[in-house]
Amino acid sequence: MKITKSNLKENALSLLQDLIAQPSFSKQEAKTAELIQNWFISYNIPFKRQDNNVYAFNKHFDSNKPTLLLNSHHDTVKPNSAYTKDPFTPIIEEGKLFGLGSNDAGGCLVSLIAAFTYFYESEDIDHNIIMAATAEEENSGPLGLNSLLEILPKVDVAIVGEPTQMQLAIAEKGLVIFDGIVHGTPSHAAHPNNDNAIYNSIKVLDWFKNYSFPKSSEVLGDVKLTVTQINAGSQHNVVPAKVELVIDVRVNDCYTNKEIANMLTDEAPCELKPRSLRLNSSSIPKEHPLVRSGISLGRSTYGSPTLSDQAALSCPSLKLGPGDSTRSHTADEYIFIDEITEGIDLYIEILKGFLIKD
Template identity: 70%
Template sequence: MTQKELTHSAIELLKKLISIQSFSKEEDKTADAIQAWLLSYGISTERDGNNIYAKNKHWADDKPTLLLNSHHDTVKPNQAYTKDPFHPHIEDGKLYGLGSNDAGGPLVSLLATFVHFYQADNLNHNILMVASAEEENAGEHSLRGLLPKLPHIDVAIVGEPTLMQLAIAEKGLVVFDAVVKGTPSHAAHPNTDNSIYNTIEVLQWFKDYKFEKTSEALGDVKMTVTQISAGSQHNVVPSQVNLVVDVRVNDAYSNKEIADLLKKDAPCELEERSLRLNSSKIDKDHPLVKSGIALGRSTYGSPTLSDQAALSCQSLKLGPGDSTRSHSADEYIYVHEIEEGIDIYIKLLKGFLAPNGE
């Protein structure tokens, strides 16, 4: 099969995936479709929940392993859609449909790349393909839940829309619940300890706080108060105000360091929800990155979270499509972006895996 035929097949698979509802935790039918597509190329798969994975034909336990991963779940369509989110169709070179850009395009491009290299018998790495579930909600049965059942992974490409530029680092995330306390009282009486007024100073502290360490790839840690709630009656001063604080962590800190620092310094009670979504990166001189740079790809740091946060190995985020289209109304990906994505993936892996024949 030629690369052109394989690309056409991948685009047809994407159309099929778009037509199937696959919200997080409801991806069983898209999992079936991915299994059937791989089987059509003689590739047997394994399945864990709605995660589908497969090994290259000439797997050797003494070789390091490259993971190719993207997800087939989607968010729910927002109310601003003007097109049927489950009706894949091409207009002016754009393939429309829910999940077309995030992350259907990267997923089918990686699947096509895996098929391309599947039978190569002299690769310097094994290739493990994982089409994962529950990425959008970081669920228990996502890549994170699957990893303990997989072989050791040495390096990974995570397929997300990056315009086929090399995201060599990705910010982590810690969400905090904050409580600003005060003295409850009737609104008609004096109260010098009003929790809502106390919050003014706390909000200013969060707004002005600066983390010392910056990152070449990811810049500064970004901290944002995103939610605030208090009170239930007009004539009652509440005993506390509840805040939610979103912290996007660069690779100069671990999530635990961020939590320890803020809990020590913050002028209010603070509790983290989870520390598991750490930042991730790959060395700029890693052979995988060098192979991409040799193809004219640029490097950058990504502010958005992906399944990279589940991986302990070095990983590169790379894929066709544009992150700014993700979760938007009337989501789309250009057909030429998929064609280019498959071509660049294959060329990048040729440089990295160095097969002598195909």
């Protein structure tokens, strides 16, 4: 198939419509993986598949060159009950393409695939390119990008496709979830008890409410700590032995997740245990040539509070893509057609500035 920008844009839109029409909840992405494979087949691009991850290398891959990873996901969350349109019917109305996964992150995915295809046969680029359409992003599952990175060549820099309105998210907060327990003495509600776990939790909740981490990031701001769940008791006449809490901590680039865990477990006035420390913050220097290429095209930089597959990467990474993050996971999700076509153009121009040196 002949590769032109016009052709790529038309086919990218068609692929996105097909992806929307095929349910692809996390861990159930086999059919959308096949659709992505069909794209590569139509352009005679060799590809590989690991579980539901589909990936391809540029034609002139050279192990002596550094490697750029282009990555986005093809799994979705489940549609919420507020949908008024069929989430699996790709409808175009007033320049908007509606459907589950259209904005998060289908528009980014097909735009990145189109940009990769544009550069696939290029010989005058100073980086290799790997395109990886991955699974299990929405549930941070074990068979997504995490597992794929174990078999890919070393990645030196990455673009992660998520809706950023094609602005440059040069940093992203990490995440640590803690399970907390406030202990007390169980008893019958009719008897005196000066060690009621529910009452004990009041001062604990107040401690979390007022706790702050001293280091603030220029790009990501402060670490954000929020108690999001509380559970205690089983019947009206029994004082429970414990109150269970869940604490959500969004970590800036001044700390590692391990440092956050050490601080809180040492200082918190309750029993506290982190679920996982693997979802660290990520960033790329503003002076990096990939970022500079975007800035030269009028793109602005910012820090993102939301988590993505960037957390799996240990190399500098940029979050960038068409669409708007505020539409993600909403009812009647949509992306503008113009956002996709602009996204393809901008991906190509940013990559030209980064990959092709005078």
